[in-house]
Amino acid sequence: MIQQTQGKLTARDKKLANFFHWIPWIAFPLIALPFPIVFFFLFLTSAATDAAAVYLLLASVGLALGALVGGLVLFLLYIYRQHWLRHLRDRLAADGITAGEVVWFTPELSTAERQTLVETGTHSALLADAYRETLASRLTASRIIAKTDKELVKVRSGIIRARSVAGTGTGSLLIDLEADQRQLQSLKTEATARLAEARARLQTIEAAASRSLNHAETNAMLRRLSATQDQMPLVIEMDQLERKSLQEAERDLKERETLPETPDGPGS
Structure with missing residues (x-):
């Protein structure tokens, strides 16, 4: 791991x-x-x-x-x-966030992600490692998008202020701000694509973990059912023997009741 x-x-x-x-x-x-x-x-x-x-x-x-x-x-x-x-x-x-640092970012994970992380860690070390790696990518991409959004707001505000100022001295400033805006927008686009890839991979791992867990649970239930079915013939046989014993006891009791009483001996 x-x-x-x-x-x-x-x-x-x-x-x-x-x-x-x-x-x-x-x-x-x-x-x-x-x-x-x-x-x-x-x-x-x-x-x-x-x-x-x-x-x-x-x-x-x-x-x-x-x-x-x-x-x-x-x-x-x-x-x-x-x-x-x-x-x-x-x-x-x-x-950038690494897989080993994901544990510190638990508050930023969704409930489903935390649950899947615990389940994969319990049942499959390989899936848990892959899931942590992908979570690290997802968290990094999400943070990049959030940071670029804040920076874009600042740059756009600067562009608006620069355009509102009359004079020729703002031309180079506008060029720089617009270049920054394009760069930030490109970074956000790339981060959004990486985020989509990470989410798709997370869903793939979650589906694999779910199949693995369901397969294990199904096998356990089938083993239990097989054991129960194996015990059923023995239970039925014991019930039949018990009923047969009761019938024989009832038959013996009836035979004893129908037998004639033994005559009294001489001198009676």
Whole structure:
């Protein structure tokens, strides 16, 4: 299988990703629980009733305030984590997305793509590798199109402003802007074609994965059906034997009931 390539992804990035993954599970208890635990311990060890009531009240207030502060910290960490991941994805995509970097672009995948990626990774390593490669191409093409659209908006706005300015000094500027527009449009056209190719290949891989999964499931069901059918004659035979035994028992019982009673011995 294709391993996650280092490329522009540094060891520091991996450590930060792990940090942002685990810190919410650690930060909230550390913020919300220490003060309530201290006051609750004082409540348990307090001999005076008034002091115990105060400690219990402080524990409750501390728990509420700690939960509020902990929730706020978690929200800020989430916002910063999303910002950091977005910046990381932009940096990774600067010179093209590789198959090993697709895992960092999961939020940009559709639900069907994420599901297919998981299924292919579970059942077929080769299909999973091909699917990740094609997803990388699709993501790169989509980002190029989005970026060129933004640049085209800027260039067209510059052309409009240049044409609205009277004078001869804007002629060379217009020529440069129009050249930039043609270049961006050509880049967008090529990226659109690559995107169509990537989507077609994704559909091909998805169809192959679906056929593979359906074939495996169908074989499993057929094996189960065959096993059930093999067991049916044995079940029928056991049922027939059971009914035969019941019939013989009923026949013996009737024969015993119809036999004449044994006469009494002498002296009766």
